[in-house]
Amino acid sequence: MVKRMRWITMLLFMCLFLTACMNTPAEQVGETQETEENQAISDQELLELNAVNPEDIEVFSEAPELIELVESGEIPSVEERLPVPEDIMVEQIENSIGQYGGNLVTPWEGADSKWLIGKPTEEALFRFNEAGDDIEPNVAKGYEVNEDATEYIIYLREGMKWSDGEPFTTDDVLFYWEHMLQKETFGKSVYDAYYTIDPETNERHLAEITKIDDYTFRVVHAFPSPNFLKRVAIDNKWFFAPEHFHKTILPEFVGEDKALEIAQEWGFSDVNSFLQETGYYYWVYEEIPTLRAWVASNDPHSEEFVMKRNPYYWKVDPEGQQLPYTDNFIASKIQDPSQGVLGVLSGEFTIGHFSMTDFPVLKENEEKGGYQVFTWPTAQMASTTIQLNQTTQNDNLRELVQDIRFREALSIAVDRQQISEIVTNGIAEPGQAAVPEGLVGYQEGWAEKWTDYDPDQAEQLLDELGISEKNAEGFRLYEDDSVVTLTIMEPNQDNSEFLELIKDAYENVGVKVNLNYVDSGTFQDRKYSNQVEATTENPMITNVALRPEVLVPLRVLTPWQGNYGLHRETGGENGTEPQDDVAMLVENWDRLISSPNEEEASEWADKIYQLHMENQWILGYTGPMPQIVVAANHLHNVPQERIFADELRELGHGRPAQFYFSE
Amino acid sequence: MFQYIIRRILLVIPVLICVSMIVFFVIQLPPGDYVTHYAAQMSAQGENMSQAEMDAMRAELNLDKHWVIQYFLWMKGILLEFDFGHSFSYNEPVTSVIDRYMALTLIVSIVTMAFTYLVAIPIGIYTAVRQYSISDYFFSALGFMGMATPNFLLAIVLMYYSYVNFGDPLLGLFSSEFENAPWSWAKIQDLMKHMIIPIIVIGTASTAELTRVMRGQMLDEINKPNVVTARSKGVPESKILIKYPTRAALNPVVSTFGWTLSNIFTGSTITAIVLNLPIQGPVMYNALLGQDMYLAGTWLLFMAVLTVIGTLISDILLAWLDPKIRTEIKGM
Numbered sequence: 001m002v003k004r005m006r007w008i009t010m011l012l013f014m015c016l017f018l019t020a021c022m023n024t025p026a027e028q029v030g031e032t033q034e035t036e037e038n039q040a041i042s043d044q045e046l047l048e049l050n051a052v053n054p055e056d057i058e059v060f061s062e063a064p065e066l067i068e069l070v071e072s073g074e075i076p077s078v079e080e081r082l083p084v085p086e087d088i089m090v091e092q093i094e095n096s097i098g099q100y101g102g103n104l105v106t107p108w109e110g111a112d113s114k115w116l117i118g119k120p121t122e123e124a125l126f127r128f129n130e131a132g133d134d135i136e137p138n139v140a141k142g143y144e145v146n147e148d149a150t151e152y153i154i155y156l157r158e159g160m161k162w163s164d165g166e167p168f169t170t171d172d173v174l175f176y177w178e179h180m181l182q183k184e185t186f187g188k189s190v191y192d193a194y195y196t197i198d199p200e201t202n203e204r205h206l207a208e209i210t211k212i213d214d215y216t217f218r219v220v221h222a223f224p225s226p227n228f229l230k231r232v233a234i235d236n237k238w239f240f241a242p243e244h245f246h247k248t249i250l251p252e253f254v255g256e257d258k259a260l261e262i263a264q265e266w267g268f269s270d271v272n273s274f275l276q277e278t279g280y281y282y283w284v285y286e287e288i289p290t291l292r293a294w295v296a297s298n299d300p301h302s303e304e305f306v307m308k309r310n311p312y313y314w315k316v317d318p319e320g321q322q323l324p325y326t327d328n329f330i331a332s333k334i335q336d337p338s339q340g341v342l343g344v345l346s347g348e349f350t351i352g353h354f355s356m357t358d359f360p361v362l363k364e365n366e367e368k369g370g371y372q373v374f375t376w377p378t379a380q381m382a383s384t385t386i387q388l389n390q391t392t393q394n395d396n397l398r399e400l401v402q403d404i405r406f407r408e409a410l411s412i413a414v415d416r417q418q419i420s421e422i423v424t425n426g427i428a429e430p431g432q433a434a435v436p437e438g439l440v441g442y443q444e445g446w447a448e449k450w451t452d453y454d455p456d457q458a459e460q461l462l463d464e465l466g467i468s469e470k471n472a473e474g475f476r477l478y479e480d481d482s483v484v485t486l487t488i489m490e491p492n493q494d495n496s497e498f499l500e501l502i503k504d505a506y507e508n509v510g511v512k513v514n515l516n517y518v519d520s521g522t523f524q525d526r527k528y529s530n531q532v533e534a535t536t537e538n539p540m541i542t543n544v545a546l547r548p549e550v551l552v553p554l555r556v557l558t559p560w561q562g563n564y565g566l567h568r569e570t571g572g573e574n575g576t577e578p579q580d581d582v583a584m585l586v587e588n589w590d591r592l593i594s595s596p597n598e599e600e601a602s603e604w605a606d607k608i609y610q611l612h613m614e615n616q617w618i619l620g621y622t623g624p625m626p627q628i629v630v631a632a633n634h635l636h637n638v639p640q641e642r643i644f645a646d647e648l649r650e651l652g653h654g655r656p657a658q659f660y661f662s663e
Numbered sequence: 664m665f666q667y668i669i670r671r672i673l674l675v676i677p678v679l680i681c682v683s684m685i686v687f688f689v690i691q692l693p694p695g696d697y698v699t700h701y702a703a704q705m706s707a708q709g710e711n712m713s714q715a716e717m718d719a720m721r722a723e724l725n726l727d728k729h730w731v732i733q734y735f736l737w738m739k740g741i742l743l744e745f746d747f748g749h750s751f752s753y754n755e756p757v758t759s760v761i762d763r764y765m766a767l768t769l770i771v772s773i774v775t776m777a778f779t780y781l782v783a784i785p786i787g788i789y790t791a792v793r794q795y796s797i798s799d800y801f802f803s804a805l806g807f808m809g810m811a812t813p814n815f816l817l818a819i820v821l822m823y824y825s826y827v828n829f830g831d832p833l834l835g836l837f838s839s840e841f842e843n844a845p846w847s848w849a850k851i852q853d854l855m856k857h858m859i860i861p862i863i864v865i866g867t868a869s870t871a872e873l874t875r876v877m878r879g880q881m882l883d884e885i886n887k888p889n890v891v892t893a894r895s896k897g898v899p900e901s902k903i904l905i906k907y908p909t910r911a912a913l914n915p916v917v918s919t920f921g922w923t924l925s926n927i928f929t930g931s932t933i934t935a936i937v938l939n940l941p942i943q944g945p946v947m948y949n950a951l952l953g954q955d956m957y958l959a960g961t962w963l964l965f966m967a968v969l970t971v972i973g974t975l976i977s978d979i980l981l982a983w984l985d986p987k988i989r990t991e992i993k994g995m
Contacts (some may be wrong), residue, residue: 520707
């Protein structure tokens with residue numbers, strides 16, 4: 001079945017290519033997009049415009065549909081719906097002041113991809129800034145922190161309201177903290193960000209949170225936590241929940257029986273999955289008030305899931321127009337990813353993001369389809385990688401993969417130029433898996449480590465490992481005469497081109513490779529039971545101090561760490577205890593989180609990066625690839641370039657509330 | 664006859680019990696379960712579940728129990744409360760998930776089936792009567808092409824032409840503005856416009872097949888003694904055709920009704936995925952892939968029930984249509 005679907009996709013592309021070739025002369029492609037945005041205001045004017053103080057805005061205005069509602073008396077006037085003037089948030093405009101109307105329509109594969117619409121509409125307490133390296137106020141107005149980073153005072157916006165008009169106050173934060181997060185009602189344990197670690201005893205201490213007044217609360221840590229707010233911005237973006245709603249469904253308040261009854265009314269079979277869905281994936285349920293620019297208005301399993309403008313949204317543009325500009329944010333259901341591309345070509349979808357494999361077809365039809373293609377850089381370590389499980393169950397193989405010479409041999413046995421050209425159309429530069437320049441943790445020379453193509457040297461390194469004997473087919477043998485074999489388990493068929501080249505290169509130096517394609521569920525199962533010898537999983541990397549799991553084995557997640565992660569996750573009960581440099585990683589991490597200030601923390605972070613550079617547990621063959629963001633021509637204020645990363649909320653980093661349509 | 668029907672209905676019960684067991688056994692065969700699949704899906708979107716979270720979820724959904732116990736719990740629900748279980752990914756009872764897609768599935772299937780019968784049977788009769796004429800060759804060639812072309816390929820070709828000529832590949836069953844709108848004449852027109860491709864695509868293969876079957880049967884029947892006799896007695900040709908050979912030639916059409924019935928309720932799967940149709944096929948395909956076991960199980964069970972019922976109906980219809988079979992049943 002999967003194979004057949006691939007055929008369908010390929011055929012679809014062929015058809016589309018034909019269209020493109022027949023109708024668009026090649027030289028016309030890509031000329032049109034430059035001129036359009038330039039007609040807008042100059043950079044200087046934009047800076048001045050964006051620097052406006054909310055108190056200086058004299059008149060606030062709203063969307064025509066809301067004016068009607070105000071006139072009919074259904075909702076209060078815009079001034080009453082917004083927070084008090086000095087607490088209103090003025091959203092920075094990307095290019096120009098917009099106008100109301102239009103729908104953002106994006107393809108999604110149904111309600112299971114809730115994050116696809118969750119991320120761009122998300123409102124965090126503090127969000128990441130444009131560069132992605134620090135936080136800035138969002139739901140919270142600001143904060144103060146004492147010198148040793150143990151006490152934070154956080155200010156909310158006075159007069160801010162939930163999407164149903166109820167006031168948003170400190171009580172909503174404390175309610176979430178006391179009755180939901182700490183009681184684990186939605187299936188997540190209290191996030192690491194709220195713990196500090198005693199550097200002497202390694203004991204974990206939970207933060208204390210207290211209310212100061214309706215719009216101010218205090219967070220006290222037992223030990224310094226310099227990165228606290230950044231970590232909250234990643235671990236627990238929404239540190240609040242509508243108390244008035246959750247009080248009506250939580251078993252603590254309505255009793256177990258009543259809670260089950262309510263859950264069943266909603267269609268759920270049990271209370272736990274009901275609370276998990278309503279407490280964690282709340283944005284797809286129209287009954288639950290949120291702080292987002294658009295709120296759910298129908299069943300997420302519909303063919304079109306429509307999120308409607310939130311009349312109580314608390315951000316305005318520099319001229320006092322209440323955001324968002326667009327009426328609805330619509331997720332339209334597709335059954336196959338290729339239909340997303342097709343929908344963009346036919347103008348059905350006005351915004352969306354795609355992987356680089358769709359670049360040629362999207363770029364070629366750019367003019368005819370009436371849209372623009374932007375490339376947003378990603379935080380990938382590499383676009384093509386091989387991760388070797390350091391704790392694989394095969395004793396012979398484990399000894400090999402833990403030996404740095406084996407990894408070096410597999411790195412230099414591959415012609416990166418060839419991979420770059422064949423697999424990435426020459427878009428990704430040949431290189432090692434490394435932190436890309438411009439991101440936290442960049443190390444000079446890392447991307448060039450072990451990248452010279454030299455099969456002879458690779459053979460020599462392998463010979464040194466005691467596997468110099470070869471059988472008649474040219475494959476190396478262990479001392480017990482079994483063949484040196486690496487099984488690469490792969491859940492993503494799109495990587496088959498890359499894997500064929502890798503197989504060829506590895507076998508060229510005598511290491512037999514089996515390729516084993518499995519579905520993603522099976523892969524997950526195998527990964528958690530430590531049965532994956534090697535795979536291609538492609539790690540995303542933002543600051544290790546904030547999201548450590550890719551580089552530091554703290555839990556089962558990244559394939560190269562194998563069972564090391566399980567060891568930490570279960571407190572040493574299961575899994576394999578890290579040794580040598582891997583143990584150093586964990587030790588450095590522990591030091592990092594108990595550092596009293598950011599400078600010291602970043603020193604420990606650097607040590608983690610350096611250990612990775614030295615050991616290269618993740619072998620990369622080509623550098624990072626951008627993500628494609630596509631926007632209809634008449635959709636404005638979509639940034640040409642922004643870092644595309646999960647931590648920065650992907651498309652949400654472009655601030656969709658200020659996107660607008662010109663017609 | 665009545666006794667025969669009762670006996671057949673009673674026989675259905677053990678068949679269904681066996682089927683339900685096989686279905687459940689097969690569904691839990693692939694490695695992993697709904698939780699692993701769900702975790703994989705979430706991790707692709709950046710949310711990573713820990714082992715403990717996965718275990719808790721498994722316990723909640725009763726997935727940590729042996730499959731035999733799960734089977735009995737499922738059967739208990741069905742028999743005592745007519746509860747087919749919950750769909751994990753929809754978070755609602757399985758029956759309401761099936762219900763959600765039923766109307767559109769039936770519309771697409773029934774229209775397609777009507778198209779098939781209305782086109783295939785007359786052409787089949789016509790090509791048999793005019794054997795080896797130019798029109799026979801034309802329809803035969805068309806029929807072979809229709810049978811040999813995979814549905815999804817035809818779907819892509821038609822979508823391509825629609826996109827090139829009208830700028831709209833006509834995906835789905837409704838345009839965006841009608842998707843959540845209440846029913847109206849404009850919405851029905853929009854639906855009809857979107858139905859053209861699915862009907863042609865899903866209908867073509869079975870039309871081609873049915874034409875060939877009909878033609879072959881007719882050729883067998885058309886020179887039988889009863890037809891010759893009727894003709895010698897001066898009965899008009901059109902009356903002869905309908906009364907004798909056509910009636911007999913319908914036999915294979917009716918006897919395959921059993922499969923047709925389950926097809927009506929499930930719709931086609933691959934074509935529906937290609938054309939992005941909101942009907943049962945793709946929903947069930949995803950349920951099987953995602954190990955949403957109660958949804959997949961109920962659906963497979965449902966298909967089995969329909970096949971059994973369909974076979975029963977076609978047996979009864981055959982008895983009514985064919986005097987020879989009728990006497991055989993009476994003889995028992």
